[in-house]
Amino acid sequence: DAGVIQSPRHEVTEMGQEVTLRCKPISGHNSLFWYRQTMMRGLELLIYFNNNVPIDDSGMPEDRFSAKMPNASFSTLKIQPSEPRDSAVYFCASSLGGNTDTQYFGPGTRLTVL
Amino acid sequence: AQSVTQPDIHITVSEGASLELRCNYSYGATPYLFWYVQSPGQGLQLLLKYFSGDTLVQGIKGFEAEFKRSQSSFNLRKPSVHWSDAAEYFCAVGAGGNQFYFGTGTSLTVIP
Numbered sequence A: 001d002a003g004v005i006q007s008p009r010h011e012v013t014e015m016g017q018e019v020t021l022r023c024k025p026i027s028g029h030n031s032l033f034w035y036r037q038t039m040m041r042g043l044e045l046l047i048y049f050n051n052n053v054p055i056d057d058s059g060m061p062e063d064r065f066s067a068k069m070p071n072a073s074f075s076t077l078k079i080q081p082s083e084p085r086d087s088a089v090y091f092c093a094s095s096l097g098g099n100t101d102t103q104y105f106g107p108g109t110r111l112t113v114l
Numbered sequence B: 001a002q003s004v005t006q007p008d009i010h011i012t013v014s015e016g017a018s019l020e021l022r023c024n025y026s027y028g029a030t031p032y033l034f035w036y037v038q039s040p041g042q043g044l045q046l047l048l049k050y051f052s053g054d055t056l057v058q059g060i061k062g063f064e065a066e067f068k069r070s071q072s073s074f075n076l077r078k079p080s081v082h083w084s085d086a087a088e089y090f091c092a093v094g095a096g097g098n099q100f101y102f103g104t105g106t107s108l109t110v111i112p
Helices: none
Strands: A003-008 A010-013 A017-024 A031-038 A040-049 A051-055 A066-071 A074-079 A088-095 A110-111 B002-007 B010-014 B019-021 B022-028 B032-038 B045-049 B056-058 B065-070 B073-078 B087-095 B099-102 B106-111
Touching: A003 A088, A010 A017, A017 A088, A017 A110, A031 A074, A040 A066, A040 A074, A040 B099, A051 A066, A074 A088, B002 B087, B002 B099, B010 B019, B019 B106, B022 B073, B032 B065, B032 B073, B045 B056, B045 B065, B045 B073, B073 B087
Parallel strands: A010 A110, B010 B106
Antiparallel strands: A003 A017, A017 A074, A031 A040, A031 A088, A040 A051, A066 A074, A088 A110, B002 B022, B019 B073, B032 B045, B032 B087, B056 B065, B065 B073, B087 B099, B087 B106
16 A cells, blocks of 8 residues: 655745645545644644644644645645745654554655745 | 643654653543554554443554543553654543543654
8 A cells, every 4th residue: 555645855945935745645544634844943834624624734834835725635835935844744644543643654745935 | 620631742762662652631430542643644543442341452453542530531552663653653542422522642753
């Protein structure tokens, strides 16, 4: 069974450009999470979906960040416009039953904004 | 507010030595407790979890953790560390609803 799939694995872009990160959760999982990891701030939960509905987006840094989950097998995290301080590794994770269940992480997308 | 504390930012141990990584949480009730490991350049992988029942939990790769309610702790242990255990270790707490928190992580270096 395939794990959580993220694309791209690496993204280098210039400040002001739009960036879209993609995630395919494990089939059958009901919950999807987007995290950001930096040296300064560690792992931060950005947003959490349950049955394709955003449950908690309090971690989304600002209006430049948006996330969608149009169906159970796909989610996007978009940054528009991107800024150098958005440089980080972004992880997607999925679980069978919310945030009290085991989360399975994707390999991450390393984003560099120049 | 709920929180997770990993007091040790970095730990160095010799191969074959025992290991204990500390984790303390702040929560009014018994939360769901997790330990994850992250190897360089990889995503996180679950080592073990505690929901209820026996307070000593066995995980993968020879790790175990003990939930101590009186100390609000969930420390991770391994009796004999292998060089491949060098990684970043994260304690996490889930309290239902929107509440899920990772600790800041402990980086483990293993000396041959």
